[in-house]
Amino acid sequence: MKKNLDDSRSRNDSTVDLIGVGFGPSNLGLAIAIREYNESQESDNRITARFVESKPTFGWHPGMLIPGTTMQISFLKDLATQRNTTSRFTFLNYLAEHGRLNHFVNYQTFFPTRIEFHKYLEWAANQVDADVDYGSRAVEILSAGDHFEVRTVGSSERMLKARNIVMAGGLTAALPDGVTPTSRQFHSHNLLFDLAELPPIRHNSFIVVGAGQSAAEVVRYLHATYPEAEVHSVFGKYGYSPSDDSPYANRIFDPVAVDDFYSSAPHVRKQLLNYHRGTNYSAVDLPLIEELYAIEYAERVQGPRRLFVHGASAIVDTHEDSVGVSITLEHRPTGLTETILNDAVIYATGFKPMDLPSILGPLCDRDDFHSNGPTVTRDYRLVTTVSCGGAVFLQGGTEHSHGLTSSLLSNIAVRSGEILQAVVSQSAPSSAPHISSP
Structure with a gap:
């Protein structure tokens, strides 16, 4: 929906509860959790959110949508099921709305094609109707007392305001040292x-x-x-x-495994990552x-x-x-x-995480990111180097503290609920309702 100039200025000047940097599957899952939370609340208690995404439209690795390739995780690890089995944003409801539920059941698989799962994500992005600035890239985040200011560039430069930030910038393709991309x-x-x-x-x-x-x-x-x-x-x-996708090994991707991993001593975390790298x-x-x-x-x-x-x-x-x-x-x-x-x-040489220190600047210690990893609380909150009125949450870049599901689809639904719960509790600590997860 296009908004007139006055609407745009109003949106830029207002301080929202949350700005999500990036709008791939992780922050899409968060947008769904926010929508479902808001639908259960009076208007005064609702969470306001805005997202910025550098791509012109929603997309999830469109250049790798090779025909016939399938997902490596179960369709039940979609954007919502593990947080809310009755959500209308589940993969099963997507199938039902497109008249393919019985056909998929007859297919007898847990693993849809990557093309179909991409179509599901696109459908969810359209259905959730989140406030997303496509074609806009966050380049700087500053603490401004009781809120953050996010400088974005795109068709124009803007300064957005939010009480909390959720970083989900995804991964960047990594080429071997000395290789410069060309047409060949x-x-x-x-x-x-x-x-x-x-x-x-x-x-x-x-x-x-x-x-x-x-x-x-x-x-x-x-x-x-x-x-x-x-x-x-x-x-x-x-x-x-x-790849080790056996049932016991796959427990490393269970939501409870995040608790286990986070509570482990550093040497145990390292062991677990080494033991199960073959799963991913x-x-x-x-x-x-x-x-x-x-x-x-x-x-x-x-x-x-x-x-x-x-x-x-x-x-x-x-x-x-x-x-x-x-x-x-x-x-x-x-x-x-x-x-x-x-x-x-x-x-096909993998990916590197988003360069968060370049955006967060003095809010984080660059050396921490490039050594043992930043200090992150259990609810994915970055421990900043300066006192802030709100919080910066990380969706990704927390493998060292939360385990292998840090940047994977496996735990999006539950992780989104946990981050939302932290934002809600911070906004209204005395009366915030609990957002349940299995």
Whole structure:
């Protein structure tokens, strides 16, 4: 809905209870929790919230919506179910409203396709009707007595006011040191968009760097999409490692596991992260590993060879010119090298967290963020370096204190309820109702 100039000025001048920085799944879950809380309250007790999002519209990794790829978490870990099973913002209600509930039940799966889950998130973003400034990026947050001031840039520069801040800026694609993105070398995060802009194919060869789920999905997609091309998968491990999604291991993603992790001694936290990194990092679903191996083996039997998995290997030299990218690979155990001329190199090399210190400035200690991690209370409140009238909450960047669910979808619903409860309690400590979670 467009607002006139007077409306815009009024919105900019007013102090809201909460400004959410970023409007991806995490703060979308928070917006849903706020809406459901407000619907149960008198107008004087309702929480006012505003969100700023740098993207022009809502989107969740649109460049990786590869057909056929599925979610790695249950649909029950949606934006609301674990906080409020009767919410109208659940994935099941989305299915019902689109006439697909019975069809999904007959599908007999806990894991919808990534495309369908993205459509669910888009639907939820439209249904919640939150106050979101799209195309606006927060660049500075200042403490101003009893509130914060948030400087944003976009079509114009604005200064917004809020009593609390919730940082959910998400993750940024990380390229290996020395790699500059070009039209032929890019991160897998924007795969579909970058492939659409790829210069003419001359060599029918691609290299994919990385050993995680995204890397394996890119390898499969390229092999199927370019039937004349070779696809070379390169990583430091000897082979892909299967992700541990067994029932007991998955308890690390339960809401109660956050309590366990937070209350643990630092050395226990480190142990737990090391024990269970295989549930999330640099690991691939076993059926996909088996599918890729079957493809490679079949090509060994009857040819032609198009899929090549270079384990225990690394890129030692790269040269790009107008017609392609020349890559020299080294097999680490033997030291043997080979040079391959490619049309593109795709780096599925993970992500790095949002640079919060650059936005928070004197509110935080930059050294803490880059050493042991910032001090965060159980309700995700950042312990700031200066006294503030309100609070800064972190949705992400708390793996060191809250465990593996810090930046994952698994705990969004419960985490949103906990942050909202903290905001409500701070706004009305003597009479704030409790927001229940399972």
